Amino acid sequence: MFEVLPQLPADPILGLSTAFKADTNPNKIDLGVGVYKDEQGHTPILSSVAKAQTILLEKEDSKTYITPQGVQGYIDGMLQLMLGKNNPVLLADRVAAVQAPGGCGALRILAELIKRCDDTLTVWVSDPTWANHIPLIGNAGLKIETYPYFDKDSASIKFDAMIDCLKQVKKGDVVLLHGCCHNPTGADLTKDQWQVVLETAQQTGFIPFVDVAYQGFGDGLEEDAYGMRLMVNNLPEVVIAASCSKNFGLYRERVGIAVMVTENSTARKAIQTQIQAIARGIYSMPPSYGGALVDIILNDDTLRAQWMAEVEAMRTRMHDLRGLLVSKLNEYGAQKDFEFIKQQKGMFSFLCITPEQVQAVRDQHSVYFVGSSRVNIAGISQANVDTLAKALVSVL
Numbered sequence: 001m002f003e004v005l006p007q008l009p010a011d012p013i014l015g016l017s018t019a020f021k022a023d024t025n026p027n028k029i030d031l032g033v034g035v036y037k038d039e040q041g042h043t044p045i046l047s048s049v050a051k052a053q054t055i056l057l058e059k060e061d062s063k064t065y066i067t068p069q070g071v072q073g074y075i076d077g078m079l080q081l082m083l084g085k086n087n088p089v090l091l092a093d094r095v096a097a098v099q100a101p102g103g104c105g106a107l108r109i110l111a112e113l114i115k116r117c118d119d120t121l122t123v124w125v126s127d128p129t130w131a132n133h134i135p136l137i138g139n140a141g142l143k144i145e146t147y148p149y150f151d152k153d154s155a156s157i158k159f160d161a162m163i164d165c166l167k168q169v170k171k172g173d174v175v176l177l178h179g180c181c182h183n184p185t186g187a188d189l190t191k192d193q194w195q196v197v198l199e200t201a202q203q204t205g206f207i208p209f210v211d212v213a214y215q216g217f218g219d220g221l222e223e224d225a226y227g228m229r230l231m232v233n234n235l236p237e238v239v240i241a242a243s244c245s246k247n248f249g250l251y252r253e254r255v256g257i258a259v260m261v262t263e264n265s266t267a268r269k270a271i272q273t274q275i276q277a278i279a280r281g282i283y284s285m286p287p288s289y290g291g292a293l294v295d296i297i298l299n300d301d302t303l304r305a306q307w308m309a310e311v312e313a314m315r316t317r318m319h320d321l322r323g324l325l326v327s328k329l330n331e332y333g334a335q336k337d338f339e340f341i342k343q344q345k346g347m348f349s350f351l352c353i354t355p356e357q358v359q360a361v362r363d364q365h366s367v368y369f370v371g372s373s374r375v376n377i378a379g380i381s382q383a384n385v386d387t388l389a390k391a392l393v394s395v396l
């Protein structure tokens with residue numbers, strides 16, 4: 001039976017790592033997959049995570065199953081981090097949540113839940129959006145459409161066109177919004193723009209689906225929650241997928257959370273059983289380990305403070321690298337104005353160059369990044385920034 005299926009091309013993001021590893025150029029540069037890297041190009045285990053691992057090793061005394069819902073201390077800690085302590089929606093018992101295998105797992109089971117509610121609705125995603133949003137949501141059987149978001153020519157958000165489009169969506173449709181650090185463009189909504197999105201949701205009755213994969217990497221842990229909290233505090237229903245891959249550096253442990261803000265406690269109880277049944281029907285229960293580490297960190301004042309300082313250090317380093325790249329591009333004579341890179345937030349920027357230029361810089365200089373011109377800012381270092389800037393200028 002297998003002969004009916006063709007071989008597929010490499011994944012547009014993960015495939016870059018394979019190509020990079022195979023490249024023998026000693027000066028090759030990897031700005032592909034979104035993982036944080038230090039000055040040495042290493043993705044470290046955070047000190048707070050290492051400490052939590054030691055604590056967990058000492059205290060864990062069984063490997064029996066956890067529940068489809070996941071580790072309760074993890075869920076409570078994450079909800080407070082995301083929504084803020086004592087958020088009225090938490091006190092009103094309006095929030096259903098399950099630990100999920102990564103942000104991807106959360107996106108997928110939420111897509112399944114949305115489909116159970118109404119399999120005729122459309123999920124609207126930004127143009128462009130993270131490449132894997134499409135299969136994660138589409139493979140659940142939901143229809144996907146795009147709303148205008150980013151203009152490559154002016155390197156800025158097409159906000160008027162975005163809102164004009166969102167005003168036309170059907171009541172009950174779902175609109176996927178990036179909570180912060182938009183992937184792939186790095187272009188985030190301002191507070192005023194979030195307000196307009198909220199008012200549009202109130203007028204048209206669409207349901208926001210907020211993806212929060214980079215909390216703490218934009219302006220700070222609290223600041224990056226602004227848009228998500230604005231939606232949650234002012235709308236009856238909101239769906240949220242969050243990930244601990246980046247801000248806890250727990251990539252391979254697959255730690256995420258699926259959150260559903262419901263209209264009331266009765267709906268919360270029903271939706272909690274539905275999402276647990278969906279998890280049970282796909283993977284039964286999430287892996288315990290990463291969630292147990294986050295539980296330890298978020299529920300211990302000292303470790304939590306240590307973790308927050310580590311997130312801040314990652315955030316500041318990426319912010320500074322943006323400035324460094326722009327100054328080096330200018331130094332080596334770039335004709336294009338790259339100042340916009342400094343305004344963008346988080347781990348990614350769109351360089352706003354053509355796919356041909358992206359390919360040329362890969363072929364001629366072994367610099368790897370996504371064909372859309374998305375670069376992982378964390379892959380830049382003092383050691384490689386001159387090579388990188390010269391390579392980019394040479395293909396412009």
Ligand code: LMR
Pocket residue numbers: 013014032033034035130132183
């Ligand atoms: C990315 O966007 O590079 C990361 O989120 C990794 C992935 O799974 O694509």
